[in-house]
Amino acid sequence: MSNVPQSLKMTEAMAADLVATYKHLHANPELSMQEQQTADYLAARLESLGLEVFRCGGTGVVGVLRNGAGPVIGFRADTDGLPVLEDTGLDYASKATGTLEDGTEVPVMHACGHDTHMATALKTAELYAQGTDDWAGTIVFILQPGEEVGAGAKAMIEDGLWDKAPKPEVIYGQHVMNGLAGTVATMEGAAMTTADSYRVTVFGQGSHGSMPEHSIDPIVLGAAMVMRLQTIVSRQVAPQSAAVVTIGSFHSGLKENVIPDRAVFTLNVRTFEAEVRETVLASIKRIIAMEAAASGAPEPLIEDLSHFPPLYNDPAQTALLIEQFRDEFGAEQVLPGSPVMGSEDFGALASALGVPSVFWFFGGNTAQTLAAGPPPANHSPFFAPVIEPTLSTGVQAAVRALYSKVGK
Numbered sequence: 039m040s041n042v043p044q045s046l047k048m049t050e051a052m053a054a055d056l057v058a059t060y061k062h063l064h065a066n067p068e069l070s071m072q073e074q075q076t077a078d079y080l081a082a083r084l085e086s087l088g089l090e091v092f093r094c095g096g097t098g099v100v101g102v103l104r105n106g107a108g109p110v111i112g113f114r115a116d117t118d119g120l121p122v123l124e125d126t127g128l129d130y131a132s133k134a135t136g137t138l139e140d141g142t143e144v145p146v147m148h149a150c151g152h153d154t155h156m157a158t159a160l161k162t163a164e165l166y167a168q169g170t171d172d173w174a175g176t177i178v179f180i181l182q183p184g185e186e187v188g189a190g191a192k193a194m195i196e197d198g199l200w201d202k203a204p205k206p207e208v209i210y211g212q213h214v215m216n217g218l219a220g221t222v223a224t225m226e227g228a229a230m231t232t233a234d235s236y237r238v239t240v241f242g243q244g245s246h247g248s249m250p251e252h253s254i255d256p257i258v259l260g261a262a263m264v265m266r267l268q269t270i271v272s273r274q275v276a277p278q279s280a281a282v283v284t285i286g287s288f289h290s291g292l293k294e295n296v297i298p299d300r301a302v303f304t305l306n307v308r309t310f311e312a313e314v315r316e317t318v319l320a321s322i323k324r325i326i327a328m329e330a331a332a333s334g335a336p337e338p339l340i341e342d343l344s345h346f347p348p349l350y351n352d353p354a355q356t357a358l359l360i361e362q363f364r365d366e367f368g369a370e371q372v373l374p375g376s377p378v379m380g381s382e383d384f385g386a387l388a389s390a391l392g393v394p395s396v397f398w399f400f401g402g403n404t405a406q407t408l409a410a411g412p413p414p415a416n417h418s419p420f421f422a423p424v425i426e427p428t429l430s431t432g433v434q435a436a437v438r439a440l441y442s443k444v445g446k
Contacts, residue, residue: 039361039362039365040441040445040446041365042366042437042438042441042445043169043172043445045165045168045169045171045172046165046166046169046172046173046437046441047165047437048161048165048430048433052161052164052165053426053429053430055161056157056158056161056429056430056433057425057426057429059083059156059157059160059161060153060154060157060425060429061130062079063076063079063148063153063156063157064128064130064131064132064148064153065130065131065132065133065134066079066132066134067118067119067120067132067134067146067147067148067152067153068118068119068134068136068146069118069119069120069121069136069137069138069144069146070118070119070183070184070185070186070187070189070190071096071097071118071183071184071187071189071190071193072097072118072136072137073097073117073118073183073184074097076097076117076118076156077093077097077098077099077117077181077183080099080117080156080160080181081093081099081101083160083163084099084101084160084163084179084181085101087101087103087163087164087167087168088103088167089101089102089103089163089167089179090102090103090104092202092203094194094197094198094199094202094203095182095183095184095190095193095194095195095196095197095199096183096193096197097117097183097184098117098180098181098182098183098190098193098194098197098199099117099181100178100179100180100181100194100199100202100203101163101178101179101181102176102177102178102179102203102204103163103166103167103176103177103178103179104176104204105166105170105173105174105175105176105177105444106174106175107174107175108173108174108175108176108444109175109176109207109443109444110175110176110177110178110204110205110206110207111175111176111177111178111206111207111208111209111210111440111443111444112177112178112180112206112208112209112210112387112388113159113162113177113178113179113180113209113210113211113436113439113440114179114180114181114182114209114210114211114384114387115152115155115156115158115159115179115180115181115182115211115212116152116155116156116182116183116185116186116190116384117152117155117156117181117182117183117185117190118152118183118184118185118186118187118190119132119134119136119146119147119148119149119152119186120146120147120148120149120150120186120417121136121138121144121145121146122145122146122147122149122417122418122419123145123147123419124145124147124149124419125419125420126419126420126421126422128422132145132146132147132148134146134147147419147421149416149417149418149419149421150186150416150417150421151213151214151215151402151416151421151423152185154214154402154423154428154429154432155212155213155214155432156181157429157432158212158429158432158433158436159179159181159436161429161433162179162433162436162437162440163177163179165433165437166437166440172445172446173440173441173444173445173446174444174446175443175444176204177440177444178203178204178206180194180199180203180209180387182194182383182384182387184383185382185383185384187344188233188344188345188346188381188383189344189383190383191383191384191386191387192383192386194387195386195387195390199387199390200390200391205391205393206391206393207393207443208352208355208388208393208394208395208396208443209384209387209388209393209394209395209396210359210395210396210397210398210436210439210440211382211384211395211396211397211398212397212398212399212400212432212435212436213382213397213398213399213400214399214400214401214402214423214428214432215399215400215401215402215416216401216402216403216408216412216413216415216416217373217399217400217401217402217403218401218403218404218405218408219400219401219402219403219404219423219424219426219427219428219431220367220371220401220427220431221367221371221372221373221400221401221431222363222367222371222372222373222398222399222400222401222431222435223372223373223374223375223398223399223400223401224351224356224359224360224363224375224396224397224398224399225351225356225374225375225376225377226351226352226353226356226357227350227351227353227377228310228348228349228350228351228377229349229350229351229375229377229378229397230348230349230377230378230379230380230381230382230397231280231282231308231309231310231346231348231349231377231378231379231380231381232308232309232310232312232315232345232346232347232348232381233306233307233308233344233345233346233381234306234307234315234319234342234344234345234346235304235305235306235307235342235343235344235345236304236305236307236322236340236341236342236343237302237303237304237340237341237343238260238263238302238303238304238305238326238338238339238340238341239300239301239302239338239339239341240256240259240260240263240290240300240301240302240303240330240335240338241256241299241300241330241335241336241337241338241339242254242255242256242259242297242298242299242300242301242333242335243299243335244296244297244298244299245297246295246296246297247294247295247296247297248295250297253297254333254334254335255297255333256290256298256299256300256301256335257290257291257297257298257301258333259301259329259330259333259335260288260290260301260303262329262333263303263325263326263329264285264288264303266325266329267283267285267305267322267325267326268283270283270318270321270322270325271283271318274317274318274321275314275317275318279309279310279311279314280308280309280310280314280377280379281307281308281309281314281318282306282307282308282309282379283305283306283307283318283322284305284306284307284308285303285304285305286304286305286306287302287303287304288301288302288303289301289302289303290302304343305322307319307322308379308381310348310377323340326338326340346381346382346383347383347385347386347389348385349381349382349384349385349397350385350395351395351396351397352394352395352396354394355394355395355396356396358442359396359398359439359442360372362438362439362442363398363435363438366434366435366438367431367434367435375398375399380416382397384397385397396439398435398439400428400431400432400435401428401431402423402424402428403423403424404424407424
C-alpha cells in the first residue's frame with residue numbers, strides 16, 4: 039500500500055489558502071440551481087490550475103485533469119446553499135440573500151457544509167495539478183449544483199456530462215458531518231435513503247364558517263389525511279424496515295370565519311428498500327384518494343417536487359478505501375459508519391454510467407464541542423464546522439482516495 043508522496047501534501051501556505059477559500063465560499067452562498075457567481079469562481083480557480091473546464095447542467099462546473107495513461111477517476115463536490123438565516127456570529131458569516139422560484143426573497147447560508155466540500159475539492163485539484171510526477175491517469179472534478187433540491191446531478195447528466203467528460207471507472211464523494219474532526223467514516227452498501235417529495239392539493243367547497251353544512255372543509259379533510267398518513271410506517275411497514283413519512287407544510291384559508299375551498303400540504307418520504315418504497319408510495323396515494331372520497335370531495339392533485347436516488351456504496355470499492363483510510367489516518371480515526379435517513383443525489387452520477395461509487399463522511403467538531411452537548415446539525419442556522427482539522431482532513435481523505443487509483 040503506497041503512501042501519498044510529499045508532492046501531494048499541503049504546505050503551510052497552501053493550508054492558509056485553503057482556509058481563505060473556505061471563508062470566501064462560506065460568506066457568498068447561492069441558492070440551488072442559481073449558483074452563477076459560485077460557478078464563475080470555481081471555474082476560474084480550476085482554469086488557473088491548467089484543468090480543462092466546461093459548464094454543465096446550468097451552474098455545474100467540471101474540471102478535467104489529464105496526466106498521461108492510467109485510470110479515470112471522478113470526484114464530486116456540491117455547491118449550493120440553503121434558504122437559512124445564519125446565526126453563527128462568525129466574522130465571515132453570510133449576509134447573502136436570494137430569490138425563490140415564487141419570488142420570495144430569503145437569506146442564504148452554507149448550512150450543510152458545501153463550502154467545505156468545494157474548498158477541499160479545489161485544494162485537492164491544486165495538489166494533483168502540481169504533483170504530476172507522482173501519479174498518472176485522469177481525474178474528473180465534478181462541482182455539482184442543486185444537491186439540496188435533488189436537481190443538480192440529474193441536470194448535469196441530462197446536459198451530456200458523460201458525453202463531454204471522460205468516463206470514470208469509480209466516482210468518489212464526501213460530506214462533512216457532526217462527528218469528531220480528524221475522523222472519517224463510511225460503510226458498505228446502503229448509505230443514504232431514496233427520498234420522494236410531493237405537493238398535495240386538497241379540493242373542498244368553501245362556505246361561511248357559520249354554515250359548515252354547505253361546505254366540504256378541506257382543512258378537516260387534509261388533517262384527516264395527515265393523521266392517517268402517519269399510520270403507514272407504524273402499521274404497513276415491517277418493524278425491521280426503515281421508512282419515514284413527514285408532512286413538512288400545511289396551508290389553507292385566510293380568515294377564521296371562512297371555510298376555504300382548498301388546502302395544500304407537502305410530504306417527504308424516505309426509504310432504503312425498493313419494495314418498502316413501493317408500499318409507502320402506494321399507501322400514500324390510496325389514503326389521500328379514499329379520504330377525499332369519504333368526504334365527497336374531488337380527487338386531490340398530487341404533484342412531484344423532487345426525487346433523490348438511493349446512495350449505495352459499492353462493497354468491494356468501499357472495503358478497499360477503508361483500508362486506505364486506516365493506513366492514512368490510523369485505524370482509530372476511521373470509524374464504522376451506519377446508514378442515515380438523509381439523502382443525496384450523488385449516486386445518480388455513477389448509476390448513469392453503471393460504475394461503482396463510494397461516499398464517506400468526515401467530522402467537523404472538536405472533542406470539547408461534542409462534550410458540551412449535541413452540536414448544531416446540518417441545516418441549522420448555527421451550523422459551523424471547526425475549520426481545522428476539518429478542512430485538512432477533507433483534503434487528506436480526497437487525496438488518498440484518488441491516489442489509491444492513480445498513484446505510481
